[in-house]
Amino acid sequence: MELGFIGTGALTAAIVTGLKSLADNPVSILLSPRNEDIAASLASRYPDVRIASDNQAVLDNSETIMLAVRPQIAHDVLSALRFRRDHRLISLIATLSLKDIESLTVPAGHVTKALPMPMIAHRLGATIIYPPDQGAGALFGRLGKVIEVADAGEFDALSVATATYASYFKYLETIHSWLTRHGVGEGIARDYIASLFKALGAAPETSPDADFRHLAQDYATRGGINEQVLRELTAHNMFEAFAESLDGIHRRITGDTK
Numbered sequence: 001m002e003l004g005f006i007g008t009g010a011l012t013a014a015i016v017t018g019l020k021s022l023a024d025n026p027v028s029i030l031l032s033p034r035n036e037d038i039a040a041s042l043a044s045r046y047p048d049v050r051i052a053s054d055n056q057a058v059l060d061n062s063e064t065i066m067l068a069v070r071p072q073i074a075h076d077v078l079s080a081l082r083f084r085r086d087h088r089l090i091s092l093i094a095t096l097s098l099k100d101i102e103s104l105t106v107p108a109g110h111v112t113k114a115l116p117m118p119m120i121a122h123r124l125g126a127t128i129i130y131p132p133d134q135g136a137g138a139l140f141g142r143l144g145k146v147i148e149v150a151d152a153g154e155f156d157a158l159s160v161a162t163a164t165y166a167s168y169f170k171y172l173e174t175i176h177s178w179l180t181r182h183g184v185g186e187g188i189a190r191d192y193i194a195s196l197f198k199a200l201g202a203a204p205e206t207s208p209d210a211d212f213r214h215l216a217q218d219y220a221t222r223g224g225i226n227e228q229v230l231r232e233l234t235a236h237n238m239f240e241a242f243a244e245s246l247d248g249i250h251r252r253i254t255g256d257t258k
């Protein structure tokens with residue numbers, strides 16, 4: 001039996017690339033034919049990655065299947081398929097609840113939600129899993145950190161954090177364009193920012209007893225330049241606006257339209 005994927009897009013490509021970068025990864029992979037170019041590229045790179053004739057053929061030849069289509073089409077795609085009771089489904093569809101997926105995939109007996117990040121292609125980052133599942137945990141555990149939660153609300157809240165990547169890069173881009181406007185070469189600015197934020201990213205591990213509030217305080221020397229930027233951004237309500245945006249994503253993920 002192969003590991004099947006319904007939806008061969010950016011995330012599927014990242015997972016397959018991560019899996020195939022393992023020295024001892026015997027798993028054979030069966031992809032749905034869309035996206036045609038991505039599926040063809042993966043199948044040409046790895047001998048044990050095949051493209052099925054259609055979505056149903058993925059189900060018919062796999063026991064564990066990752067559901068990786070966009071939420072907007074998930075209902076139409078999944079309701080057209082015939083699932084089996086012994087299917088083990090791992091839904092990567094961020095905004096569809098476990099109940100939604102279960103009702104669209106009857107009689108499949110086992111559904112788990114997983115939320116990896118694109119860096120899984122390089123076996124970096126973390127995947128959140130709900131509810132805890134040995135198979136999904138073992139699979140994603142080979143590709144980075146795994147955080148399993150037994151509570152749907154906790155999973156939804158953790159999912160909100162995955163909406164912050166683009167803003168993070170915009171933050172870095174703001175620093176980068178400021179530096180280049182002030183005479184720093186593009187490459188030097190990029191290298192410097194990448195090194196700074198890699199080191200800052202390591203701070204929670206190197207200072208395991210410090211929470212994020214304390215790390216912010218530690219780096220904001222009284223009367224210093226970090227304190228000034230933090231104070232000015234706080235005065236502009238930047239962090240409040242950010243938290244409000246997270247609230248909006250949470251409402252979207254949980255379907256709370258109030």
Ligand SMILES: NC(=O)c1ccc[n+]([C@@H]2O[C@H](COP(=O)([O-])OP(=O)(O)OC[C@H]3O[C@@H](n4cnc5c(N)ncnc54)[C@H](OP(=O)(O)O)[C@@H]3O)[C@@H](O)[C@H]2O)c1
Pocket residue numbers: 006007008009010011012032034035036055067068069070071073077092093094095115116117118
């Ligand atoms: N990207 C991420 O970092 C990320 C992280 C966590 C969760 N997710 C979730 O993972 C899912 C996939 O995301 P993605 O970024 O990989 O999206 P994506 O790049 O748009 O990939 C989805 C793929 O589904 C294909 N597709 C369209 N209609 C189909 C059909 N009828 N049957 C089978 N496949 C079909 C599309 O092919 P065409 O190009 O031919 O239309 C597309 O390549 C989404 O639900 C998203 O919420 C993504």
